[in-house]
Amino acid sequence: MSTLQQEIQLEKARRELERRYSKERESLYEFLKTYWKLEKKEELDENWHLQAICEKLEQVYKGEVKRLIINIPPRSLKTELVSKAFPVRCLGHNNGIKFMEIGYSSELAQKNS
Secondary structure, eight states, rough: OOHHHHHHHHHHHHHHHHTTHEEEEEEHHHHHHHHHHHHHHOOOOOOOHHHHHHHHHHHHHHHHHHOOOOOOOOOOSSSIIIIIHHHHHHHHTTTTTTOOOOEEESHHHHHHH
């Protein structure tokens, strides 16, 4: 296979991936559903609170919200969304962005980052 044919195939594959994952690039909530399926090997139990958090986190990423506190009960997917999925998506859009992970213990902060 020639170099030109390889480049053409790579371009076709890139365009197919962009088409297939266009919703995930535009919406943190759509990204979360795909992330959950790939990471946890199961469907995400969708709920309104996840959509609300995703909307606020998107505003944080865009710089529209400077401070955000999320107070919800344990086991509500806060860590998975805020500390894992959100940074991954942000780094996919801007690989120069930086995150600081803070927790009650250094082990927890390292595990989540």
